[in-house]
Amino acid sequence: YTLGLATTELALHAPSQIASAVKTRANQLGFNVVISMTDNLSLSACRAAVSELMSQRVDGVLINVPLSNDSADAIAQMCGNLPALFLDVDPQADVFKILFDPHCGAEQGVEHLLALGHQQIALLTGPLESISARLRYEGWLETLAKHAVTPCAVQHGDWSAASGYQQALLLLNQPVRPGAILVANDQMALGVLRAVHEYGLRVPEQISVIGYDDTEDSAFFFPPLTTIKQDFRLLGHESVNRLVDHLHTHGDRRRSSLLLPTSLVERHTTA
Ligand code: IPT
8 A cells, every 4th residue: 555645844843743653654564655745724735735645546645734624625525535534624524534632732731821820821823724723722712711811912823933932022022921821832832932031031930831742852942841742653653553444444434533632741841
């Protein structure tokens, strides 16, 4: 078999670690993986990436591109009989999928900060064209609202460390200085830490920062980053297993979608 992986920007840490995990598991099972990458978040970019894989006669595709429900339907339809497993869609989307529960992750971050006594909490989301960025943001707002807390400021980044740095400077310059910043991924949190240090504030004594992903290097940020772990090795392993299983049974068995849990990893950026 040859598996296809359509992926969003591989310069980002999470998608590259997912691709690595997919490749590792596929190799263990003796399969090839061909990769095509989108360079923006439009539906047409995803279509182009999937059609590139189809023209290489792959036996099944993994799609790690953020897709709204309508876009996921469109891509599933385009795949026709070709098995397609989605990795970045809404848990409600009616497609074959394996996802980390965005609501669970958002809730764990908020609950951790509230348990530490924080009330002045600022939010730094990912790009709102991304379904996962949107769902994490909604999860934060819902959990905060349950505790009658409103965020003291909100900014939107693009997942990169550079955007984290720029947006953190805006958050720090608000009239009410946040006591904690909830960040939608570790790369942006890296930029936030630099901005906070340049601003002359101590982490975690004067301001707490929490990330999301727990990518490979996050334990080596300074200070080591508290974050919400998504186990990308497990995702790669499970997604290849399930896609291959689907191929073997010719789709006879009911496709079983899976929602993976996230977990809080407490290091030294929250207090
Ligand atoms: C998601 C990451 O959490 C985020 O950091 C960013 O890299 C994004 O991917 C890129 O699309 S993980 C995804 C499987 C929801």
